[in-house]
Amino acid sequence: MPTHLVPLSHPHPDVSTFLAVLRGEQTPSRVQLFEYLVDEAVMRPILESLGRIWVPPAAASTGWATGAASSDSAAYWDNYVHFWYRMGYPFVQMRVSLPFTVQRLLAADTAPGVSQDRAWTDQHHGPLASWDDFDRYPWPVVETFDFSACEYVATHLPEGMGLMLNHAGGPLEWTSTLLSYERLCFLLHDEPALAQAVADRVGGLVEQFYTQVRDLPNLIAILQGDDMGFRTGTLIAPDALRRYTLPWHRRYATQAHERGLLYFLHSCGNLGAIMEDLITDVGIDAKHSFEEAILPVTEAFRRYGDRIAILGGVDIDVLARGTEEEVRHYVRSILEVCARGRYAFGSGNSIPSYVSVDNYLAMMDEAIRWGT
Numbered sequence: 500m501p502t503h504l505v506p507l508s509h510p511h512p513d514v515s516t517f518l519a520v521l522r523g524e525q526t527p528s529r530v531q532l533f534e535y536l537v538d539e540a541v542m543r544p545i546l547e548s549l550g551r552i553w554v555p556p557a558a559a560s561t562g563w564a565t566g567a568a569s570s571d572s573a574a575y576w577d578n579y580v581h582f583w584y585r586m587g588y589p590f591v592q593m594r595v596s597l598p599f600t601v602q603r604l605l606a607a608d609t610a611p612g613v614s615q616d617r618a619w620t621d622q623h624h625g626p627l628a629s630w631d632d633f634d635r636y637p638w639p640v641v642e643t644f645d646f647s648a649c650e651y652v653a654t655h656l657p658e659g660m661g662l663m664l665n666h667a668g669g670p671l672e673w674t675s676t677l678l679s680y681e682r683l684c685f686l687l688h689d690e691p692a693l694a695q696a697v698a699d700r701v702g703g704l705v706e707q708f709y710t711q712v713r714d715l716p717n718l719i720a721i722l723q724g725d726d727m728g729f730r731t732g733t734l735i736a737p738d739a740l741r742r743y744t745l746p747w748h749r750r751y752a753t754q755a756h757e758r759g760l761l762y763f764l765h766s767c768g769n770l771g772a773i774m775e776d777l778i779t780d781v782g783i784d785a786k787h788s789f790e791e792a793i794l795p796v797t798e799a800f801r802r803y804g805d806r807i808a809i810l811g812g813v814d815i816d817v818l819a820r821g822t823e824e825e826v827r828h829y830v831r832s833i834l835e836v837c838a839r840g841r842y843a844f845g846s847g848n849s850i851p852s853y854v855s856v857d858n859y860l861a862m863m864d865e866a867i868r869w870g871t
Contacts, residue, residue: 505863506585512659517589521808523841530866532588533810533843540613540852541859542582551578576652584657596667597639601676610852625679641707653715661719669725670702670747702747713758720761728768737772752782769793785810789847797836804840811845818854823861830865
């Protein structure tokens with residue numbers, strides 16, 4: 500097998516073409532690239548192979564959610580930007596979160612070479628169990644949040660690159676985290692007013708967040724993550740999503756479109772029952788997160804690719820457990836269907852710590868080689 504073409508020696512990012520392809524204004528001459536998240540365990544060895552000295556994020560920031568860009572975190576973000584640039588992406592994606600106070604369930608990350616814990620949301624207990632909890636909870640204050648990391652990256656991009664911002668967690672995710680998914684399900688029947696109050700407080704704070712960043716230089720899109728489904732359906736009833744969650748996504752999409760930005764949705768699970776709502780009512784420009792067991796990306800492209808852009812689709816199970824040749828063959832089967840339309844290539848979800856660097860590079864190598 501030839502040597503990997505990635506990381507690229509001389510990238511030529513072209514975010515204008517990326518946007519035109521996803522808007523359906525231009526037929527791509529080469530594969531457009533997209534990724535939601537790349538874990539530090541994959542990013543670091545690639546950067547070190549390029550001669551970069553790894554600088555861990557400052558205490559106030561990580562690659563998943565960030566606060567200030569102090570002197571040491573500036574060095575971290577320089578590396579972060581360089582990674583996206585050398586891997587051939589036309590943008591840098593930043594995932595940033597307001598400081599919602601929650602307890603996470605922790606367990607050791609068993610991926611090779613990783614010393615950090617993995618965190619899960621407690622589905623049975625959350626910090627909000629009553630109206631008194633709602634009133635006492637230390638809700639984030641957007642006006643005091645430090646956006647300097649976003650500002651730093653926005654003004655330190657290589658020529659031809661854009662910035663994509665993602666508030667880490669959307670209305671449903673944070674509502675179900677603060678209440679717990681179990682309590683949310685009970686409240687939808689027993690006390691919908693409290694469920695509505697939490698959803699609206701969260702939704703409003705995220706909207707304020709985007710109000711603060713929507714005029715950053717080089718910003719091209721809002722990429723909102725909000726997992727709303729599981730293997731066979733939505734996490735709460737479609738009508739409940741239409742009441743509590745989708746109106747906030749519609750507001751974010753409107754806010755983005757008023758600034759000439761695209762609005763992308765990352766949501767795991769089976770969203771078949773609300774896809775028409777997302778396309779016609781919310782107004783998403785692209786959908787991300789696909790899994791072979793739910794809806795293969797090739798089928799999603801056939802169903803929706805004439806109305807919205809389709810993003811990613813390389814199943815994480817294949818990336819995590821397949822051989823390099825299996826990954827390459829699978830990637831080619833996706834590109835044969837999707838590559839010439841409103842599509843950007845990447846993983847079906849993200850690049851977690853348990854995906855090998857070799858498989859990630861093989862995936863990217865096939866995309867770079869496609870059509871050449």
